[in-house]
Amino acid sequence: MILLGIETSCDETAVAVVNDKRQILAHHVLSQMDEHLPFGGVVPEIAARAHLDHLDGLIDRTMREAGLTYDRLDAIAATAGPGLIGGVMVGLMTAKALALATGKPLVAVNHLEAHALTARLTNDVEVPFLLLLVSGGHCQILYVNDIGDYRLLGQTIDDAVGEAFDKVAKMAGLPYPGGPEMERLLPQADAGRAAHIRLPRPLLGKPNADFSFAGLKTAVRQYIDGRTLDKQEQADLSLAFHSSVAEILIDRLKQGLKQCREQADFVLPQRLVVAGGVAANRFLCAALEGFCAKQGLEFTAPPVKLCTDNAAMIAWAGIEKFRRGQSDNLDTAARPRWPLDKGTKK
Ligand code: KG4
Ligand code: ZN
Numbered sequence: 001m002i003l004l005g006i007e008t009s010c011d012e013t014a015v016a017v018v019n020d021k022r023q024i025l026a027h028h029v030l031s032q033m034d035e036h037l038p039f040g041g042v043v044p045e046i047a048a049r050a051h052l053d054h055l056d057g058l059i060d061r062t063m064r065e066a067g068l069t070y071d072r073l074d075a076i077a078a079t080a081g082p083g084l085i086g087g088v089m090v091g092l093m094t095a096k097a098l099a100l101a102t103g104k105p106l107v108a109v110n111h112l113e114a115h116a117l118t119a120r121l122t123n124d125v126e127v128p129f130l131l132l133l134v135s136g137g138h139c140q141i142l143y144v145n146d147i148g149d150y151r152l153l154g155q156t157i158d159d160a161v162g163e164a165f166d167k168v169a170k171m172a173g174l175p176y177p178g179g180p181e182m183e184r185l186l187p188q189a190d191a192g193r194a195a196h197i198r199l200p201r202p203l204l205g206k207p208n209a210d211f212s213f214a215g216l217k218t219a220v221r222q223y224i225d226g227r228t229l230d231k232q233e234q235a236d237l238s239l240a241f242h243s244s245v246a247e248i249l250i251d252r253l254k255q256g257l258k259q260c261r262e263q264a265d266f267v268l269p270q271r272l273v274v275a276g277g278v279a280a281n282r283f284l285c286a287a288l289e290g291f292c293a294k295q296g297l298e299f300t301a302p303p304v305k306l307c308t309d310n311a312a313m314i315a316w317a318g319i320e321k322f323r324r325g326q327s328d329n330l331d332t333a334a335r336p337r338w339p340l341d342k343g344t345k346k
Helices: 033-039 044-066 085-102 111-122 161-171 178-188 191-195 214-224 231-262 282-295 312-322
Strands: 002-007 012-019 024-031 075-081 106-110 129-134 139-146 149-155 271-275 298-300
Touching (some): 002 044, 002 085, 012 312, 024 044, 033 044, 075 085, 075 312, 085 106, 111 139, 111 271, 149 231, 161 214, 178 231, 191 231, 214 231, 231 282, 271 282, 282 298
Parallel strands (some): 002 075, 075 106, 129 271
Antiparallel strands (some): 002 012, 129 139, 139 149
């Protein structure tokens, strides 16, 4: 089984061809970073226009590289939400047009489900598992009981963790996206000085698995106090921020595990999977790995290039659904909001 996958829900135009033997036959991610850089964040209208400009050419190029004609595809998968609606519509409409022209079925994919299932493409992990989904738009702990069966254990009550990275980086005078920029500075940080930057750990010890990053962001703003930070200060702040985030993630995961133990119909997960753009962070992954070792959990983080937005994960989620007999009508609508625990069948 071979699927074409299309991803356009944020600021990456991505296309991939993947088969059910877990092979990525071709895969491209076009970043629009340069177009959004002057604005310090993603501008929805610019994103939608850029997807429109690049998507057709990228599909052609990806199919050529995979060495396939359209008749070899079994179905066409595209992100149908959640995300920036203009971009999602560009990708979904293109997939519908291709499906119509080639007579192949359409599979509408939930972007979050695609992040959640990436570890099955890259590491062939079995369900159930505990999932920490951490990206620019999402911060959730889910119990993945089966494909299409996701139970929400906790989520952010304000910012997503990637968003917090991006905003703190901007305050510190670093470019967008902030997560990788802050991580890059870690080797230059002075641990002693970083320890003196007192940042809070919101919701620590609270008896649910929810997250909050607003207070942490405010504390960073107060610490910076309108100054222009030099390189050393940026690095020290970066370490202090990473340490706080790591502690928060681990504490919330402890609560998530506790909820799993308390739910009668949950098989206790043997594995933690981390997904989403922030899962590319090696400092945080090392901390999570240490936590898993203590808890007796296996730990899986997909390779960095498949943690951030890509279309291989969309094609793969399409395969997971399509081989269970699921496909979608051509009148399927794009959804700006589409919570994972409310069902992923369109
Ligand atoms: O999953 P993703 O590519 O897009 C969304 O669906 O949001 O995630 C992008 C987010 C951005 O906020 C970015 O700053 C963050 O992931 N990110 C990182 C790293 N790489 C990307 N955060 C921390 N460390 C990184 N290495
Ligand atoms: Zn994403």
